[in-house]
Amino acid sequence: MLHEAVRAAGYSAVVQTQSRTEAESVGDIAVACWGMPPEQLILETHSTNYGENAAFTRNKLAELGMAPSNIVVVQDPLMQLRTVVTFQKAWCESKQPPRFYSWPTFVPALVERHGTITYAPTLPAGLWAPERLVSLLLGEMARLRDTEAGYGPRGKGFIPHVEIPPRIEVCYQSVLAQIGGLEGLRTRLL
16 A cells, blocks of 8 residues: 555656556655655564564664664654554563654544545545545454454463553444445445
């Protein structure tokens, strides 16, 4: 999806995507669009999931003799929480685990305009269709759960227990009821 977004945004001239990892493409964006010096980037390019990314990043920093006290985690805003807790889990047995800061760069907001759900006008262009946003968000909620089907300790064990605030749980259950559950989500939105 990142590579599609790069092409759609017209960054193909400065960001190479063919035969490149997401980390390499994001590194190109950091250099070309945000002015980061390339020599300051440390890219982990071998992982295929969040758990590997966290573990491989920890190992790469250790190989470089680096023991950071602070780490800023930048991720798609919908997956930000899961990424941060995955990194926390990867470092939990360290003698001095770093403090993780979450920086999603923006937070999507939906508004109703003339009977249609759309994005708030202050958000960047090129985001997912609102239906896709809801699909991604509900899927992420299912993963964050500490149940047999979730990613928490009582489920797949990929992440530590995440406390879901009651207000968020009520909203989640309300949306699920309106669309007919996660199965309804798959047939209606994807």
